[in-house]
Amino acid sequence: MRDIITPIASIAASLVVVGILLAAIGINPLEAYAVMFTSSFTSKFGLAELCVKTTPLIFTGLAVAIPLKAGLWNIGAEGQLYMGAFAASVVALYSNLPGYAMLPAMFLIAAIFGMGWAAIPAVLRAKFDLNEILSTLLLNYVAIYWVEYMVYGPMRGKEVYNFPYTDLFPDIATLPRFFGTRFHLGFFIAIIIAIAIYYLVNKTDFGFSLRVVGANPRAADYAGISRQKVIIYSMLLGGMFAGIAGMIEVSGIQLRLRPLISTGYGYAGIPVALLASGDPLLVIVSAALFGFLYVGGSVLQTTYSVPVAIVYVFQSLIVLFIIAGQSLRRRG
């Protein structure tokens, strides 16, 4: 039986709290929410931006959801995303691959780097029982400063004056865009992967062991499922999605590597996954909801000069309310 009341009530409660905050700085919350809504849904550009923001969130949502099936918290999607973006950028700028091989190579290397970055906390957890929440989180900062170092130093472009950017990618290293907007191929890739993962989780042996380890570790031992293996694989898979998100973001939107390629997409993956209760197809839906918050957040910034940090407040509140709801139901 699926609990749909908790997520909906959580969203509503968060809207109320953020509304109070908006009112506190003298903005009519209803008006602000209306502006958020119309700007996202009533124009071609609004809808395109909605998809643009939803795309990385589908990936990071999966990056959190899959390890969570095995009972692991991957807080490191942000860092894995940066590592994927970094690796893809190196290929885009320095590899001189022919056009047909460029994007696939970027995709592959980003997946590998995301996985590699997730492998560190995965192994530490499986071998030493080191709390993966802390290790994945701390590694985010390391990855972000690594990218910063690269774009301020070795990878800084020749045509960027003094900005900390790389040069623009060659055209063959960018994802095709449509309708004269920023809407790009990455959106479809995200949807296809989410569907594929739905099958992986629900119809394969690996998916089964994933669910058993998450639901009842002791039962997994009896069933002869290696917990360590599942821990490592689920985390690697999560890191892979986040790494791909990084590649899609640099080759679809930024078209170069720079600091702050992600505005917390990795962290947003947590509420996305929780809201979808880990179901890969529902991840698409909840990613769209958070995509809407992102678009709405930046509209609020331009219309009312409300800092985008409000999006973080939303995210944390939704998670807290969901957790509260789940605890109350469990006890209730």
Added chain:
Amino acid sequence: MVDPNFIASLLASSIRAGTPLLYATLGEIITERSGVLNLGLEGIMITGAFTGFAISLATGNPWLGVLCGGIAGMLLALVHAFFSITLKANQSITGLMLVLLGLGITGFLGRNYIGEVAYYLDLIKIPVLSDLPYLGEVLFSHDPLAYLAVILAALLWFILFKTRYGLEIIAAGEKPEAADSMGVDVDRVRYISTLFGGFLVGIGGAYLSLAYAKLWTEGMTAGRGWISLALVIFSGWMPQRAIFGAYLFGGLDVLSFKLQAIGVGISYHFMKMLPYVVTILVLLVSVIRKRAAFGAPTALGTPYVRGKKE
């Protein structure tokens, strides 16, 4: 090369840089000793830093700012206490959400305060002693909160290990069932410890904006909350040892800055990375050595449910 003046000023600034870490570490030690793991230090500190700054600016009284910074920290800790003690939810995730919440709210409310000048804590030069060569600068020329932090560490050591109330805190963190059967109200002890801990962490944040950096910027805690979390482990959950750890890490912070200034070629970005790498290493060492031998409260992070046998 080794100029005593340089050393003295380095040590003096290590103490100033270490003081916010010391408050946060002491706060978290008290929280964790009672069995509650609060990962939200970064968010609580930044909230304390902002609240302290805003109140000092509004009232002209930095001390009121410090107090309100502590209270703001306590309020966030209350959220954590409610989730982890009353709702018995996953403490790690709740703590983490406090980080997002703290950074989000202060980023949201704090934008108009960037570049403002508030009232700050003055230094107290202890008469006679502060005139001692070198030593005077290092030890006796600080603001009152820096002195207070050391006194507090000693006081907390005394409370934890020499009083009945300290025994109750430790019992709640080590063996909550046993504490319960001795008549200790475990939830109550944990609530009080978590709130008091949040208060200290908030003060650490207020110290940052009102005494150390003397300004407000978004995200100004810059990882200090995470470092404090590592310092708790580093000090083996002992308040008196936290003093040493906090000043050491404060010193590293200052040193990297000074080396930068005199042009030693270590990348700024790698220096920023360092605290996180060190924190992971400290954690790793602490789990490789046995948990109990290392001094972590046995029931750390586990909700206590009366009558439930694990």
